[in-house]
Amino acid sequence: MHQTSWQLRPVEASDYERWRELFAGYAEFYGLDQTPEQVDTVWSWLLDPAHEIEGMLVAGPDGRPVGLMHFRRFSRPTSATVGGYLDDLFVDPQTRGAGAGDALLAGLKSVAAERGWSVVRWITADDNYRARGKYDQHATRTTWITYDMPV
Template sequence: MNTDNIEIRPATRDDRDAWEGLFRDYMVFYGCVDSESALDTTWGWIIDPDGPMECLLAVKDGQVVGLAQYRAVPETLTGSWFGHLDDLFVAPEARGAGVANSLMTKLGEVARDRGWFKLTWITAEDNATARRLYDQIANASDWVVYEQMLAD
């Protein structure tokens, strides 16, 4: 798989439209309601230099075709920081070209540069495509994720 023509770079203010198209598709993929509020809030987090989240974009043949949204997380048991990947998405037409792997490779470089001791992420149990990649680059954890919904 040739990934030479995939550029991975941080999102900038000028990327809003391209990012939004991908993020809307990501929301649909996970069955979320398309929400202008969620889009605006998430983009605000990404472009605010002091915001809680960052975003890497994958550009192939001049088109933004993938995103990886992540953040730093403190771990109390070690007094150290780690990175957490919140969202990874590749446009359907760019899948199978190494885009997701390129995003994960770059995110690993970011993590090492920042001194994070690990990266974490979750995915849906039935997301076989993503899990094939994840199983090649990481180990599934023994932790079980719980959710307590607090809003109606």
């Protein structure tokens, strides 16, 4: 059942508690341990208009956020263009299947179009089958493999 009245908006200072709950759900899903200091750092980035990371929330008609996404622009030297990178996307498990994820992805696509980005890119875990099914509806899976180099 898709809800038709999703509200998508940037995070605001008054969203901290709900954003923190959603971000904790995201971290738990991926098995990430985050300290309160790390969470507060990310929050400070989201509220800083000079920082590259932006955050948006999706809410239903009651205004309560049920999902979040964090994204940023990135330069693409091989095409001499700028793209968008979706770092995090999470929808409250109790709301999944109602269209909140679609609303977030559609909202990001609109942001990308407004800003002239050439692509929106993201990664997900290989075993994140439910999200991959959703992503397959909005984007094309690539053959690129991701590496992390410890520093």
